[in-house]
Amino acid sequence: MGHQEATLSELTDLYATIAACKKCALAQGRTNTVPGEGPEHAEIMFIGEAPGFHENRLGRPFVGAAGKFLEELLASIGMQRTQVYICNVVKCRPPENREPLPNEIELCRPYLDMQIALVKPRMIVTLGRYSMARFLPKASISRAHGTPTRVGDWIVLPMFHPAAALHQPRYREDIERDFLQIPRILAEAGQVAETQPGEQAQQLSLF
Numbered sequence: 216m217g218h219q220e221a222t223l224s225e226l227t228d229l230y231a232t233i234a235a236c237k238k239c240a241l242a243q244g245r246t247n248t249v250p251g252e253g254p255e256h257a258e259i260m261f262i263g264e265a266p267g268f269h270e271n272r273l274g275r276p277f278v279g280a281a282g283k284f285l286e287e288l289l290a291s292i293g294m295q296r297t298q299v300y301i302c303n304v305v306k307c308r309p310p311e312n313r314e315p316l317p318n319e320i321e322l323c324r325p326y327l328d329m330q331i332a333l334v335k336p337r338m339i340v341t342l343g344r345y346s347m348a349r350f351l352p353k354a355s356i357s358r359a360h361g362t363p364t365r366v367g368d369w370i371v372l373p374m375f376h377p378a379a380a381l382h383q384p385r386y387r388e389d390i391e392r393d394f395l396q397i398p399r400i401l402a403e404a405g406q407v408a409e410t411q412p413g414e415q416a417q418q419l420s421l422f
């Protein structure tokens with residue numbers, strides 16, 4: 216992709232490829248693929264785990280209770296979901312909402328990689344340990360959440376999954392607190408992007 220900007224048609228083409236995908240066993244039980252949604256140049260990309268019941272029915276990510284909570288969290292920093300890109304590690308619903316298996320994540324990974332390359336977000340927020348593992352495979356979410364880390368080209372902020380936070384009050388407090396950091400991290404990421412290459416090493420120590 217080089218430095219080309221993504222166009223909506225490139226993302227739309229990717230969604231069509233995902234809709235036809237039968238690479239793993241999750242294809243068998245799905246009603247709809249759930250590729251992800253959001254502006255093609257979104258500054259923030261949220262990556263969750265896998266579609267659930269409502270997502271599978273509608274073909275859209277985060278539309279159940281966890282999605283409503285995510286919208287509340289976005290509102291706490293003055294943002295709406297239409298401003299951000301939202302997707303998952305796997306694009307088809309695992310049966311009975313079980314966790315995605317390693318081979319399913321691996322087979323689906325090129326689609327997530329392509330989304331990241333096309334959208335080129337300023338920061339990536341991982342929701343839950345499966346999406347955190349894509350960037351920080353050795354990290355423990357209980358220690359890593361809320362700490363922005365530069366991983367390659369990306370600033371990654373791990374958080375608990377909103378669904379876990381809905382069921383566990385202590386996670387809820389954590390995700391609410393972690394979310395409030397987003398505007399500052401995004402602003403700092405913007406300053407880094409605008410500096411000359413020689414200045415970047417110092418600026419990056421912010422993360």
Ligand code: SF4
Binds near residue numbers: 237239319322323
């Ligand atoms: S989960 Fe991913 S790899 Fe598996 S069938 Fe769906 S789109 Fe293809």
